[in-house]
Amino acid sequence: MEMIVASAVGVLTAGGVYLVLRLRAFPVILGLAMLSYAVNVFLFAAGKLTTNMPPILSKYGEATYTDPLPQALVLTAIVISFGMTAVLVMVALASFLESDSDRINLGRSENAGLPVEPGQEDAQ
Amino acid sequence: MNHWIIAPVILPALLAPVIGFVMRYDIRLARIASLAGAVALLAIALGLVVQAAGGETQVYRLGDWPAPFGIVLVLDRLSALMVLLTALLGLLVLAHATATGWDDRGRHFHALFQFQLMGISGAFLTGDVFNLFVFFEILLIASYGLMIHGGGRDRMRAGLQYVVINLAGSTLFLFALGVLYASTGTLNIADLALRLQDIPLEDAALVRVAMMLLLVVFAVKAALFPVQFWLPGAYSNAPAPVAALFAIMTKVGAYSIIRIHTTVFGPGIEATDGLAFDWLFPAALITIAIGAAGVLGARRLMPLIAFAVLGSMGTLMLAVSVFAPAAMTAGLYYLVHSTFAAAALFLVADLVMAQRDGNDGLSTRAAIAQNGLMAALFFGAAIAMAGMPPLSGFLGKLLVMDALRAPGVIGWAWAAILVGSLVTIVGFARAGSVLFWKSTSLAPAPETGDAPLHQIERNAAGTAQVMPVLAMLGLLAALALFAGPLAGYLEATTGQLFDRAGYVAAVLGTNGGV
Numbered sequence: 111m112e113m114i115v116a117s118a119v120g121v122l123t124a125g126g127v128y129l130v131l132r133l134r135a136f137p138v139i140l141g142l143a144m145l146s147y148a149v150n151v152f153l154f155a156a157g158k159l160t161t162n163m164p165p166i167l168s169k170y171g172e173a174t175y176t177d178p179l180p181q182a183l184v185l186t187a188i189v190i191s192f193g194m195t196a197v198l199v200m201v202a203l204a205s206f207l208e209s210d211s212d213r214i215n216l217g218r219s220e221n222a223g224l225p226v227e228p229g230q231e232d233a234q
Numbered sequence: 235m236n237h238w239i240i241a242p243v244i245l246p247a248l249l250a251p252v253i254g255f256v257m258r259y260d261i262r263l264a265r266i267a268s269l270a271g272a273v274a275l276l277a278i279a280l281g282l283v284v285q286a287a288g289g290e291t292q293v294y295r296l297g298d299w300p301a302p303f304g305i306v307l308v309l310d311r312l313s314a315l316m317v318l319l320t321a322l323l324g325l326l327v328l329a330h331a332t333a334t335g336w337d338d339r340g341r342h343f344h345a346l347f348q349f350q351l352m353g354i355s356g357a358f359l360t361g362d363v364f365n366l367f368v369f370f371e372i373l374l375i376a377s378y379g380l381m382i383h384g385g386g387r388d389r390m391r392a393g394l395q396y397v398v399i400n401l402a403g404s405t406l407f408l409f410a411l412g413v414l415y416a417s418t419g420t421l422n423i424a425d426l427a428l429r430l431q432d433i434p435l436e437d438a439a440l441v442r443v444a445m446m447l448l449l450v451v452f453a454v455k456a457a458l459f460p461v462q463f464w465l466p467g468a469y470s471n472a473p474a475p476v477a478a479l480f481a482i483m484t485k486v487g488a489y490s491i492i493r494i495h496t497t498v499f500g501p502g503i504e505a506t507d508g509l510a511f512d513w514l515f516p517a518a519l520i521t522i523a524i525g526a527a528g529v530l531g532a533r534r535l536m537p538l539i540a541f542a543v544l545g546s547m548g549t550l551m552l553a554v555s556v557f558a559p560a561a562m563t564a565g566l567y568y569l570v571h572s573t574f575a576a577a578a579l580f581l582v583a584d585l586v587m588a589q590r591d592g593n594d595g596l597s598t599r600a601a602i603a604q605n606g607l608m609a610a611l612f613f614g615a616a617i618a619m620a621g622m623p624p625l626s627g628f629l630g631k632l633l634v635m636d637a638l639r640a641p642g643v644i645g646w647a648w649a650a651i652l653v654g655s656l657v658t659i660v661g662f663a664r665a666g667s668v669l670f671w672k673s674t675s676l677a678p679a680p681e682t683g684d685a686p687l688h689q690i691e692r693n694a695a696g697t698a699q700v701m702p703v704l705a706m707l708g709l710l711a712a713l714a715l716f717a718g719p720l721a722g723y724l725e726a727t728t729g730q731l732f733d734r735a736g737y738v739a740a741v742l743g744t745n746g747g748v
Contacts, residue, residue: 130402135394142401149408156412180415183364187408190371194401197378201397204382205390214395216467 115155122148135202135212142198146191153184236285239294239309241278242317242355246271246348254345265332268344272325275351279314279321286314289726291740293361301361301742302425308361308741311727312566316358316489319570322709323482323577324351326702330581331475333698334588339384339473346383349376350479357486361741363414363421366490367407370455374400377483380476381468392471399464403454410447417441424741426498427734430505438505445499445506449513452494455487457547459520465544466528470536474584477536478577484547485573492554492562496731501557514555515643519650521548526654529661535586535594538665539579542619545654546572552647553634562728564633567721571618571626571713578615578706582608585695585703586669596665601673603694609670611700614707616662621655626713631655633721 122144129141157177165178206212249271257264285292286309294307328347330336337343353373360366378400382393415421417440418429433441450461457465465484469477491514499506525545532538550572553565587594589602602608618625631651638647713720730736 126405130398138398142398142405145402145405146408149405149412152409153412153415156416158416179421180412183411183415186364186368190368190404194371194375194404197375198394198397198401201378201382201390201394204385205394208385208387208390211391214398216391216395 111159111161115151115159119148119152119155122151133214135206135214138214139195139198139202143191143195146187146195150184150187150191153180153187156180235294235298236292236309237294238278238281238285239292239307239359240296242275242282242321242359243307243352245275245278246352246355250345250348250352253348254342257344258342261338264344265337268347269325269328269332271348272321272328272351275355276318276321276325279318282309283314283318285309286311287723287726289730291730291737293741302420302422305365306361306422306424306741307359308423308737309359310737311723311730312489312493313358315566315570315723315727316485317355319485319573320351320354320358320482323479323573326705327475327479327577327581330478330584330699330702333696333702334475334584336384336473336475336584342379343383346376346379347479349373350380352376354482354486358489361423363423363426363494364411367404367411370407370486371404373483373486374404377476377480380479381472383473383476389471389473392467396464396468399454403451406447406454407451410444410451413440413447414444417444422741423494423497424738427500428738428742430498430503433505435504441499441505442509445495445509446513448494449491449510452487452490453517456484456491456551457487457521457544458514458517458551459524459548460517462521462524462544462547466537466540469540469543469580470534474536474580474587477540478580478584481543481573481576481580484543485569488547488550488554488569491551492565492731496557496562497734497737500732500734502734511555511557514551515646518548518551518555519646521545521551522650522654524548526657526661529658530664532661532665533596535583535596535665535669536580538596538661539576539583539619542579542658542662543572543576545658546576546619548654549631549634549651552650553637556638556640556643558637558640559725559728559732561634561637562731563721563724564630564637566724566727567626567633567713567717568630570720571630571710574706574709574713575615575618575625575627578703578710579612579619581703581706582611582615585699586612588695596668598668598672598676600676601670605670605674607695607700609666611703611707612666612670614710615703616666618707618710620659620662622659624714625707625710626717627710629714629717 126141126145126148129137157180160176163174163176165176165181167175253264253267257267292309296305350373353369353376356369357366357373360369378397381396382389418426420426420429454461469480495510522545525541525548528541529538532541550565550568553561553568586608618627621627621631635648635651638644
């Protein structure tokens with residue numbers, strides 16, 4: 111199971127980083143979403159991987175339990191990343207509507223008000 | 235328990251939704267409520283500083299859960315000082331935004347402003363690393379709204395870039411927290427300090443990874459090389475009063491490094507000893523160089539100030555990077571100074587831009603209506619930022635250089651600070667002479683009739699608009715005048731900061747044996 115979780119985190123992170131580096135609004139949003147999935151799974155793993163265990167210490171039964179703190183952390187992280195993604199989508203949309211461009215980096219064009227040179231466009 | 239400790243978080247948290255929902259259509263009501271909130275915050279912060287000055291580390295346990303299990307807020311001299319700084323800056327910036335009408339150029343300025351103050355105060359007070367992350371997110375999400383306040387093409391694009399870089403930073407923060415929790419089993423700052431004390435050296439690899447990840451995350455906030463690239467674009471395109479408030483945002487990153495990398499990974503911890511210095515010191519040097527070069531090369535006023543902020547962050551982190559009490563004291567003095575200097579510059583730039591039809595290009599145009607007044611204000615703020623006497627910038631840099639005397643440090647640090655200051659002075663002198671001096675030699679525009687006179691009347695800055703800038707310059711002068719007593723307080727602050735055993739004992743309620 112460690113192998114599956116670890117590779118899931120790795121693949122999600124790699125995909126997320128690749129998409130963020132595309133520097134265009136939509137891939138970047140998807141990339142940041144993937145990164146936040148990766149970090150959520152990663153946080154779960156931080157509390158040691160156990161299956162079928164209650165997140166509370168039972169007074170009568172077995173002493174084994176799964177660590178409840180990472181679950182609380184992940185819950186907080188999910189809520190925050192959800193809200194942040196919504197804000198990001200709105201800002202990206204407003205930026206696209208204002209400037210007719212979905213590029214993230216502030217190129218030479220942004221101060222002079224010139225259109226982006228064809229050579230600067232990365233081939234999609 | 236002293237319930238006033240949580241007041242700087244609760245007050246804006248309650249005020250912001252009321253402003254946002256109840257007063258959304260009445261800007262005057264929102265202004266009154268927001269200003270009243272800022273004044274109350276300042277009063278609370280002053281009270282907290284008085285309480286913290288006694289030297290006792292006070293703990294506020296949320297829900298009264300004992301320390302390693304519940305979340306705690308910790309009030310010591312450092313956090314009280316930072317909250318006071320936030321409250322003062324917030325009040326002055328808010329007064330400026332209200333007087334110049336910036337708050338009316340978009341929706342929800344005051345609600346977002348209060349949320350921003352809540353996040354910043356919380357980040358300074360919390361004693362739990364995950365809680366620090368949550369307060370970071372609160373202050374960031376409010377700053378996203380403030381950053382794009384007023385809209386416009388360039389601002390939206392810069393805002394998008396700002397949001398993306400900070401979301402990436404937040405993800406990295408969570409990775410760091412995961413590693414830290416996996417390797418130590420706690421996220422309470424005091425508990426972390428206790429456990430790292432006796433972590434075996436062979437198990438320390440993960441701790442070192444967590445420490446470096448946290449350093450990168452805080453460096454993003456503090457705009458240190460190589461993750462400083464977002465700052466000039468964001469600050470120069472943000473509304474000027476918001477950029478002035480953001481002067482404290484970089485300090486949140488600096489504070490986090492000071493707090494976490496002193497208390498948790500600080501000197502004397504075998505696993506991470508000296509690691510932070512090895513990376514922070516060169517990064518700070520290069521940040522100073524980039525800031526100075528940017529000041530010299532900027533073609534607009536707002537980017538010029540943004541690069542000056544970058545340079546001041548480099549100087550601050552240079553003092554922090556050695557993690558020694560004397561240098562930390564100097565760094566804290568410079569932190570307080572550079573916050574007000576940067577904010578004053580941004581506010582002056584806003585007044586100048588308002589009289590130049592929103593144009594901040596460094597090009598010679600006809601003299602503005604209040605050329606002499608603006609030139610004087612800009613001169614005052616610029617010499618403070620560049621580090622010339624008699625304002626506090628000179629003393630701040632002097633203190634920092636005096637503290638960085640260790641062999642191996644002195645050469646690089648003194649060269650960077652002195653050359654950086656010289657280049658910054660040249661950059662500011664050039665900008666000032668182009669903006670204010672050369673313009674007087676130009677013949678007045680030919681269409682001097684009734685209409686432009688009316689225009690000048692409308693654009694001229696009134697008393698209310700100049701007062702916040704004057705107050706900030708007054709504070710900078712006061713920082714220089716009362717440098718002795720302030721240095722005494724800061725020395726006690728540093729003493730408390732480096733007293734890890736005292737911190738652990740106060741938070742965990744035991745003599746932790748550190």
